[in-house]
Amino acid sequence: MISFRSLFLACVLCGAAAFALNGPRAAAQEGPPQPPPTAGQGNPVDKLTPADIAMGKELFAANCASCHGPDGSGQLGPNLHGVVQRLGEQGVFAIVRGGRGAMPPISSINDARVWQVIGYVRTLGGAGAEEKAPGDPVKGKEVYAANGCATCHSIDGVGGTVGPQLTVIGRERAPSYLHSFLLDPGKNPPSDATLPERAGNTGYLLVHVVTKDGKDFTGIRVNEDTFTIELRDVGGHFYSFDKSQLRTIEREPGKTVMPSYTNLSADDLENLVAYLSSLKGAQ
Ligand code: HEC
Ligand code: HEC
Structure with missing residues (x-):
């Protein structure tokens, strides 16, 4: 995303031909935060003490286990055994901070804590523990x-x-x-942590509405604002309601079609x- 400020900055820099190449770089600095330049050379995880790793384990339980399972072997999110060995410490750091696919960015813990978590995840070791589905x-x-x-x-x-x-x-x-x-x-x-109104669950919120003239409809919410709500039923039909014409709107988190x-x-x-x-x- 390029802000006006960075465009302005880029233009100022373009003015002087010698700085032309700095334009895009200045814009890049406005982007999402990069992993910090980790203290000196080497790997921040190598500097962790056993107490840090123990802390990392607790932080994992509080911030990651709900999706990756209490022992990191996977649940709603994939198995993490061997992931540090595969992606590298920096690679895992970037995923934790930036999110990926169905995983939201984790911003509830500071950088030092993220490294402690990664230190713990590294102790989970090689990919050998990956759960295999036994079927065909x-x-x-x-x-x-x-x-x-x-x-x-x-x-x-x-x-x-x-x-x-x-x-x-x-x-x-x-x-x-x-x-x-x-x-x-x-x-x-x-x-999906971006949907707080459904306690973090996916956008497939089931809603049941009853109109003032007594008709009822159940469907997945497609859109909602202050005045209207739009549902799609299992047959794929769309219904749009003016909220003032509805007697009740029941959201049913935890229910699904x-x-x-x-x-x-x-x-x-x-x-x-x-x-x-x-x-x-x-x-
Ligand atoms: C809300 C659920 C959720 C939480 C909380 C969560 N993750 Fe994830 N994580 C996922 C999902 C889902 C994926 C798979 C993303 C994809 O590839 O589309 C994933 C992927 C990852 C990956 C990449 C795995 C691979 O094999 O490439 C890493 C590493 C990871 N998570 C680490 C963490 C750590 C460390 C934490 C805690 C600080 C955490 N995650 C918290 C859901 C979560
Ligand atoms: C009537 C529609 C319907 C049918 C039929 C259906 N599903 Fe689903 N499925 C859904 C909806 C809607 C969700 C989203 C769950 C939610 O949040 O409500 C879902 C979720 C899922 C998920 C979880 C996705 C995730 O991100 O974790 C899987 C896996 C899945 N379905 C597999 C299947 C399989 C396999 C079948 C057939 C045996 C099937 N579904 C049949 C509607 C359906």
Whole structure:
């Protein structure tokens, strides 16, 4: 994002040909904060004491475990075992501060604390612990096709739009999370920290409204402002309401139009989870 100030600055600099190259650099400094120049050479994590690592563990429990699981082996977010070894300390720092995909930027802890967390995550060690889905993804793809998932979800652009895209779901969610989610989608809905009104859960907020003349509608909220609310039902129909014409508006966080798939056999469920886990997009 280029602010007026940086454009102005860039223009001033452009005035003097010798400084022309500094223009874009000046603008870049206005961007999101970069990882701090870490104290001298070397790696801030190497300087941590055992007490720092212990602190990092507590901070992890408070700031990361809700998504990455208490032992970091993944849940709503992916397994983090081996991630520091794979992405490097700076790489992990950048993800924590900048967020990525379904992970929001974490700004509740200062830099020193982030390094402590990374120090702890590094102790989780190599990728060996990554949870593997035991099922067969090829059979799972058939289960997906046979159960109408595509009426609501799309993969690589094919399918419905009632629910979220699943194109990279295997990168974002651990198999154990997918498994329990399919059995009880309302219990542990996916979270998106940018939506505080739904306690951080996704934009798929289910709303039930009753009009003054007694008709009721349930759908996923598409839009809402002070005066109007727009819903989309499972059939894909849009409804727009003037709030003054509504008797009640009930928001139902924790409820979802996604059915529970308790009717699947244990094998089908495992294969389906294996298929979903294999969806990682082109990387
Ligand atoms: C609200 C849930 C949530 C919280 C809280 C959260 N994460 Fe994440 N994290 C995710 C999700 C989801 C992804 C996968 C993002 C993607 O690739 O699209 C992710 C990805 C990551 C990755 C990249 C993993 C990889 O294999 O590339 C790292 C590293 C990471 N998180 C570290 C952390 C740390 C450390 C914390 C705590 C300071 C934290 N996260 C807090 C949800 C969360
Ligand atoms: C009637 C529509 C509908 C059908 C059918 C449906 N889903 Fe969903 N699904 C949703 C909605 C809506 C959500 C978002 C959950 C929420 O926040 O309400 C969702 C969420 C999900 C998620 C979690 C996404 C995330 O970001 O964590 C997965 C995984 C998923 N569905 C898989 C499936 C599979 C597999 C099937 C078929 C066996 C299926 N769904 C069938 C509507 C549907």
